[in-house]
Amino acid sequence: MAQTVKHGGGVRSIKVPIPDNPLGHTLVYVVDTDRGPVLIDTGWDDPTSWDTLTAGLTACGTTVEEIHGVVITHHHPDHHGLSGAVRDASGAWIAMHAADTAIVRRTRGTGPDRWFSYMRDRLTAAGAPEEHLALLRTPTRPRALPGFSPALPDREIVPGELLDLPGRRLRAIWTPGHTPGHVCLHLEEVHPAQLAGHGRLFSGDHLLPEISPHIGLYEDPDDDTVTDPLGDYLDSLERVGRLSPAEILPAHQYAFTDSAGRVRELLAHHESRLTALLALLAEPLTAWQLAERMQWNRPWDQIPFGSRNIAVSEAEAHLRRLVKLGRAETATGSAPVTYVAV
Template sequence: MAETADHGGGVRSIKVFIPDNPLGHTLVYVVDTDRGPVLIDTGWDDPASWDTLAEGLAGCGTSVDEIHGVVVTHHHPDHHGLSGKVREASGSWIAMHAADTAIVRRTRETRPGRWFSYMTAKLITVGAPEEHVAPLRDAAPRSTLPGFSPALPDREIVPGELLDLPGRRLRAIWTPGHTPGHVCLHLEEQHPSQLPGNGRLFSGDHLLPEITPHIGLYEDPDDGTITDPLGDYLDSLERIGRLAPAEVLPAHQYVFTDGPGRVRELLDHHEERLTGLRALLVEPLTPWQVAERMEWNRPWAQIPYGSRNIAVSEAEAHLRRLVKLGRAEAVPGTEPVTYVAV
């Protein structure tokens, strides 16, 4: 049976299963409005996840076909995966920030072979060894990838504006970093249990009680813009800290209070990580070598193949932040490129 929780004030949550993922589940929120329930995120596109969502909605006293709208915090498949099926079943709208809608559109239009070729070239550039690159190169000609047809949203979430939810005051806050179009959603209503603070915050993956979201480079094979995702994330964190919500309703783990305290912990964590990374750069290192030396939740030798790609992207994001801060620089003429502290 699906696990649900009532958070008061017309807000409930459903734990929707994520297959083969240590996170375990996505917390899908059901928000009552004058035109019917609205979902914040929908969960992974998997038959078991769909069944869990449907059971959970029944447990909340509603059903999939009664859903009025879907508000997506960001495009990742554990959040946006079931949105299309909900829309098909209910006729609901799907809303997403324009930056992530652009990623959805590009994903739908990009042939898997193009993506494999891009990743192959990128890994060579960061200094990945041949044994890591070879499987991607070999897979490209016959490649297929799951999740390459995510639902295209039909409404835009505009930062700073109230969403069109009759009877509710839900304001969008743009919080890039985890993705370029990630949004948090501020419920500007008094907390139902009168907790002190400024309303409630649906934080997606931006602010989680015990884990740090992945911050890697924004990947676009056709855009050479030099972005700074970690800088975006840290700036976004500070904005959320100043908001001081009474309660935070994240997309994973559990609901918690003291959002500003958690923000401070995350800011300190990333500053420590940047300081430690700069200490590694006493000698020139490629992004791959940096990733091998960084601290992860397990030794590098035990990190699975796909997770190593994610780790390298996170290492690149931290390197890019150090460069922007003037604390490191690329060594001219190196190929693959190396970085050194300054």
């Protein structure tokens, strides 16, 4: 039996598993509308995940064939992976923010070789050692990355506008940071349990009860623009804090209240981390060297290959923020690039 939860007011969730991932599952929300159920996210593209989703829909009193639409918080494969299969089975539309739709379109048109080449160049610039880079070379490179043929959305989620969900008031809140097109979805309706606050917020990965979401670089092999994902995320956190929703319905873990308190915790967490990184930057360090010295959920020598790439990306996002704030700078002419506190 699929794990489903009734959240009241025509909203239920299904725990859709993510294979071989410590997150365990994605919470896919089923929202009733006057034209049929709409999904918020779909889960990972995997046979077990698909079976769990369809069984969960049955437990919710509907079927995948009856899905009217799919609203995607962001393009990552544990959220968008099954969207195409849902559309094939039901004829449902798929909606996504334009910035993440651009990533989907680029991913579909960019082969794995281009991505591995881009990753190798970026990690070289970050100071990765040769034994790590060698794993990105043919034929020794790791298995293909997931999600190279994601479904192209049919509709654009426009920030600030209500989505076309008859009988519901669901407003898009643009919250870049985790991805450039991440959106939260504000259900502007009285809370079914009369909790104090302004409706409910489907928060995707932006606001989770116990996890600080990954803030890495906005990957684009063909764009050299220096973005500031961490700055985007912190601004987005404050925007969500001002909404004062009565309850948060996140894409992982569990529903929770006190969104303002959680926003304060995350803002404090990142400020503390930036301060700690400045102390490390008393001497010039590459992004790789900084990642080796940062605090993670396990020692660096126990972090696997793929997770090290993510950690270096997160280190670079924090470095970009420090540079933008004038608290760190790059060392002139260094290759790989080194950073030092100002």
